[in-house]
Amino acid sequence: MNKRASGTAALIAVAALTLAGCTGAGDGSGGDGAPIVVGSVNTISGPATFPEASQAAAAVFDAFNEAGGLDGRTIDYKTLDDKGDPATATASARELVGSDGAVALVGSASLIECEINAKYYEQEGILSLPGIGVDTGCFASDNISPANVGPFNDMTLTLQYGSEVLGLDDICILLEIAGSTRPTYQAAIDKWTEITGKEPKYVDDTVPYGASDYTPYIVKARDQGCKALAINPVEPDAIGQVKAANAQGWDDVTWLYLTSVYSENFADAIDNAGAGIYVPAEFYPFTDDNEINADWRALMEKNDIALTSFSQGGYLAATYFIEVLKSIDGDITRESVSEALKSMDPIENPMVGTPFAFGTQNTAGWPIILKSGTNAWEKVADDWLRIGE
Amino acid sequence: MLQGAIAGLAAGGLYAVLGVCLTLMSRLVRVVNFAQAATGMFGAFSAVWFVRELDLPIWLGSVLGVLVAGLLSAAIGFIAATWLSEASTTTRSAMTVGPLLLLISMSFILFGNKPQPFTPIIAGPAFSFGGVVISQVTVATVAMAIVTAIVVRIVLRRTRVGTQLRALSERPTTAELLGIRSRPLSIAVWFVTGVISAMAIMIVAPSQSNDATSLSMLIVPAAAAALLGGFRRLDLAVIGGIVLGVLGGLVAQIDEVALVRNFLPFLFIVVLLLWTQRKEVWDAAR
Numbered sequence: 001m002n003k004r005a006s007g008t009a010a011l012i013a014v015a016a017l018t019l020a021g022c023t024g025a026g027d028g029s030g031g032d033g034a035p036i037v038v039g040s041v042n043t044i045s046g047p048a049t050f051p052e053a054s055q056a057a058a059a060v061f062d063a064f065n066e067a068g069g070l071d072g073r074t075i076d077y078k079t080l081d082d083k084g085d086p087a088t089a090t091a092s093a094r095e096l097v098g099s100d101g102a103v104a105l106v107g108s109a110s111l112i113e114c115e116i117n118a119k120y121y122e123q124e125g126i127l128s129l130p131g132i133g134v135d136t137g138c139f140a141s142d143n144i145s146p147a148n149v150g151p152f153n154d155m156t157l158t159l160q161y162g163s164e165v166l167g168l169d170d171i172c173i174l175l176e177i178a179g180s181t182r183p184t185y186q187a188a189i190d191k192w193t194e195i196t197g198k199e200p201k202y203v204d205d206t207v208p209y210g211a212s213d214y215t216p217y218i219v220k221a222r223d224q225g226c227k228a229l230a231i232n233p234v235e236p237d238a239i240g241q242v243k244a245a246n247a248q249g250w251d252d253v254t255w256l257y258l259t260s261v262y263s264e265n266f267a268d269a270i271d272n273a274g275a276g277i278y279v280p281a282e283f284y285p286f287t288d289d290n291e292i293n294a295d296w297r298a299l300m301e302k303n304d305i306a307l308t309s310f311s312q313g314g315y316l317a318a319t320y321f322i323e324v325l326k327s328i329d330g331d332i333t334r335e336s337v338s339e340a341l342k343s344m345d346p347i348e349n350p351m352v353g354t355p356f357a358f359g360t361q362n363t364a365g366w367p368i369i370l371k372s373g374t375n376a377w378e379k380v381a382d383d384w385l386r387i388g389e
Numbered sequence: 390m391l392q393g394a395i396a397g398l399a400a401g402g403l404y405a406v407l408g409v410c411l412t413l414m415s416r417l418v419r420v421v422n423f424a425q426a427a428t429g430m431f432g433a434f435s436a437v438w439f440v441r442e443l444d445l446p447i448w449l450g451s452v453l454g455v456l457v458a459g460l461l462s463a464a465i466g467f468i469a470a471t472w473l474s475e476a477s478t479t480t481r482s483a484m485t486v487g488p489l490l491l492l493i494s495m496s497f498i499l500f501g502n503k504p505q506p507f508t509p510i511i512a513g514p515a516f517s518f519g520g521v522v523i524s525q526v527t528v529a530t531v532a533m534a535i536v537t538a539i540v541v542r543i544v545l546r547r548t549r550v551g552t553q554l555r556a557l558s559e560r561p562t563t564a565e566l567l568g569i570r571s572r573p574l575s576i577a578v579w580f581v582t583g584v585i586s587a588m589a590i591m592i593v594a595p596s597q598s599n600d601a602t603s604l605s606m607l608i609v610p611a612a613a614a615a616l617l618g619g620f621r622r623l624d625l626a627v628i629g630g631i632v633l634g635v636l637g638g639l640v641a642q643i644d645e646v647a648l649v650r651n652f653l654p655f656l657f658i659v660v661l662l663l664w665t666q667r668k669e670v671w672d673a674a675r
Contacts, residue, residue, distance in 0.1 A: 206647040220642050240599070
């Protein structure tokens with residue numbers, strides 16, 4: 001056979017295979033043995049990215065498929081990148097739900113997706129189980145129920161830990177506000193006040209995202225007599241804030257941060273943590289080598305996925321989903337999956353403090369600390385800290 | 390209040406150093422270099438990489454990082470001097486947006502999008518009087534801005550190279566006819582400003598947010614500082630940078646206007662432009 005003929009033959013073979021693949025997936029959830037389509041919308045590129053959640057969910061689904069799937073039916077997991085862009089997020093949801101015929105969305109982690117697509121999911125009767133819920137929308141819709149605690153309950157938790165466990169007075173709250181999150185943060189602070197009777201010394205909601213220098217905000221907090229700072233930054237900003245306090249020689253301040261700063265990279269970057277950086281970890285602390293995280297850790301290491309809270313969230317969302325899927329009798333359709341999720345029994349998992357049931361909020365964090373000079377996170381509690389306890 | 394203003398000085402010093410570099414570039418090689426802070430950022434990130442991945446001592450890593458920034462800047466300068474030597478200032482400046490975006494993307498690809506774990510070269514408070522703390526970084530950046538401006542001025546006025554550079558910037562054709570070689574000289578200017586901005590960023594980066602984007606975008610306040618001197622006067626660029634930093638520090642202390650702080654460089658630019666154009670009628674100004 002000459003070169004050209006073999007090339008043509010190869011092309012035809014590829015085309016035939018592609019077509020066969022199309023007919024296989026084309027009838028979506030209908031026939032026996034056809035893959036079950038599950039989607040997720042993620043911010044994978046752009047200035048703030050969340051790639052690990054869907055990678056972890058994909059790893060769980062791959063392992064599930066390898067082990068035989070659901071009586072031979074595999075899960076076809078489709079992840080799309082919304083680039084942190086509203087138009088792309090809208091289009092991605094329509095592609096997954098409309099054309100791919102997804103039965104549910106699992107393990108998403110996006111900067112903006114929930115708020116933008118919640119209405120659409122309600123219209124289409126599809127449920128989303130994000131690995132990491134980021135924006136306000138993830139915690140306000142009946143059709144979305146993330147595996148994680150989320151920044152708002154996290155804020156209540158970190159404040160509660162500071163005032164009740166550490167016994168701190170004069171807690172000041174600095175907020176980095178993106179989009180319409182201000183009222184939700186206020187609600188989180190009010191919840192803390194309601195539970196503990198304490199009030200913040202002051203709340204400054206003008207702290208910018210991605211500023212190069214946070215010194216003026218730190219100086220202001222110090223001048224006003226704050227003993228502890230509760231802040232909701234992304235990781236780079238948090239490093240800037242701690243360094244600004246270091247440069248001012250403010251060494252007795254206690255930092256009450258959220259899970260967003262819980263990473264080894266952050267611990268590496270901080271030498272002087274003042275009186276300690278406290279975080280209520282949303283999942284069982286991954287820096288602690290423990291049986292509880294063993295399965296997750298093994299799977300992540302096998303697939304070369306970063307060990308972070310984000311991959312814990314994605315892993316859990318996919319694990320919950322598979323358990324619910326197994327409980328369904330009869331056809332696997334969008335309706336039956338939604339029905340099963342809504343009526344599911346709570347699933348206990350030692351990696352979280354609140355058993356997961358679709359629509360219930362996760363309200364527990366495991367307190368951890370980063371001390372000066374250690375460059376490593378440590379557990380400071382023997383049990384979960386729960387809101388209101 | 391006073392503490393707030395002083396707190397802004399460190400940032401102000403950095404704006405001033407970068408502003409001086411911008412002014413220098415604009416005067417000597419007819420370009421507003423938008424990639425000024427980005428080359429510095431890239432050099433600083435390389436330094437961290439040298440120290441962490443190759444286990445080089447910090448001083449050696451820093452020196453190599455500074456060199457990387459200088460060479461990068463020289464490479465951009467080579468492009469400007471070779472293919473855009475006859476182009477207008479606007480075109481040459483627009484060209485530098487390319488390297489700005491390229492360097493940000495490159496650093497995402499090479500170093501990841503997480504902030505870098507800098508080991509501070511200098512850190513902590515330097516001294517305090519009356520409860521007002523002045524950090525070592527503040528002293529270093531402000532001193533660096535002033536020293537750079539003075540050294541540049543002396544070089545330009547008192548040395549042979551300085552005279553050649555001034556000749557080139559004021560009468561390029563005449564200077565070339567006299568046998569002054571313009572390309573090596575202008576590439577050298579690019580190299581030097583690359584080195585200076587990398588040094589400034591390395592001093593400041595450990596004590597603030599240090600991801601690629603926030604460091605590269607320091608170009609905005611730096612441009613505002615340079616604008617005060619009309620991209621011509623070094624002393625005014627230094628003052629512009631420091632005033633901008635101090636204003637930023639002050640504004641953050643007053644709740645009513647704290648929100649303005651994020652837009653301060655832009656406000657500064659708008660006010661300056663309106664002021665400098667105040668006597669122009671519309672047609673003449675264009």
